Amino acid sequence: MKKVLTIAGSDCSGGAGIQADIKTMTAHKVYAMSVITALTAQNTTGVYGVLDAGADFVGQQMDCVFKDIFPDAVKIGMVSNIETIQMIAAKLKEYNAKNIVVDPVMVSTSGCALMQPDAMDTLISVLLPMGDIITPNIPEAEKLCGFEIKNVDDMKKAAEVIGRNLSGSVLIKGGHLTETADDLLYHDGEFMWYRGERVNNPNTHGTGCTLSSAIASNLALGYDMKTSVQNAKNYITGALKDGLDLGEGSGPLNHCFNL
Numbered sequence: 001m002k003k004v005l006t007i008a009g010s011d012c013s014g015g016a017g018i019q020a021d022i023k024t025m026t027a028h029k030v031y032a033m034s035v036i037t038a039l040t041a042q043n044t045t046g047v048y049g050v051l052d053a054g055a056d057f058v059g060q061q062m063d064c065v066f067k068d069i070f071p072d073a074v075k076i077g078m079v080s081n082i083e084t085i086q087m088i089a090a091k092l093k094e095y096n097a098k099n100i101v102v103d104p105v106m107v108s109t110s111g112c113a114l115m116q117p118d119a120m121d122t123l124i125s126v127l128l129p130m131g132d133i134i135t136p137n138i139p140e141a142e143k144l145c146g147f148e149i150k151n152v153d154d155m156k157k158a159a160e161v162i163g164r165n166l167s168g169s170v171l172i173k174g175g176h177l178t179e180t181a182d183d184l185l186y187h188d189g190e191f192m193w194y195r196g197e198r199v200n201n202p203n204t205h206g207t208g209c210t211l212s213s214a215i216a217s218n219l220a221l222g223y224d225m226k227t228s229v230q231n232a233k234n235y236i237t238g239a240l241k242d243g244l245d246l247g248e249g250s251g252p253l254n255h256c257f258n259l
């Protein structure tokens with residue numbers, strides 16, 4: 001059985017973070033492991049509290065995982081402070097981790113920040129370059145490229161600018177921009193569009209976490225980068241289309257729609 005590790009924050013309401021990651025990995029029939037960077041108190045209406053696990057304890061969890069059950073892929077989500085980011089980067093190097101997917105969870109849309117603002121530079125300079133692929137949404141991509149992204153041409157320019165400083169691939173998610181939900185991959189100097197059917201479902205809590213975990217699961221299963229992104233795109237569209245409707249706000253997806 002292939003093994004995948006998520007390093008991320010817990011979402012007690014089960015739609016995003018560690019919980020979304022484990023459900024996604026399980027739906028892909030890979031063995032899921034989790035290093036928890038922070039607990040969050042959140043639900044479909046917003047984020048109300050964050051309790052950091054602390055860098056040392058994150059490091060200890062990573063030691064336990066890597067020394068015993070070496071993951072075939074690693075997904076990194078919420079990392080709230082500078083010390084934790086540095087610890088994760090050091091441990092990934094120490095253990096020579098493979099197939100690293102970094103979802104830069106930087107811009108909080110509702111309530112408490114998931115990342116301390118002073119940690120952004122460290123995330124950009126230390127962790128993003130370690131990714132085999134990074135998966136910013138439009139507001140995150142704007143922070144990374146330094147200009148506004150208003151259309152698909154801007155998406156291409158941004159992907160190129162962001163990718164210039166990285167050895168890995170860049171997937172800019174169009175969920176916040178395009179009428180159709182098209183994502184753009186910049187991989188080995190080439191652009192590739194993943195055309196998505198826009199699902200008329202306001203329940204999109206955790207789509208980013210779910211997509212990045214699906215990519216990591218596919219990489220662990222041995223698919224190449226382009227195929228992994230396509231398979232993950234098909235999975236997220238299916239999970240949205242299932243039409244689960246829970247909670248007062250933007251609800252979770254049905255991660256198990258295909259089981």
Ligand SMILES: Nc1ncnc2c1ncn2[C@@H]1O[C@H](COP(=O)(O)OP(=O)(O)OP(=O)(O)O)[C@@H](O)[C@H]1O
Nearest residue numbers: 137173174175176181197198199206207208209211
């Ligand atoms: N209404 C929709 N219909 C179809 N696909 C969607 C829709 N909304 C988002 N997606 C897709 O979901 C994936 C995640 O994109 P999105 O831009 O929502 O990420 P995100 O903002 O990081 O997510 P999160 O809400 O977890 O922070 C992308 O593949 C995107 O195209």
Ligand SMILES: Cc1ncc(CO)c(N)n1
Nearest residue numbers: 009010011016017078206
């Ligand atoms: C723990 C966690 N990670 C990521 C996100 C972004 O969806 C969230 N809401 N919560």
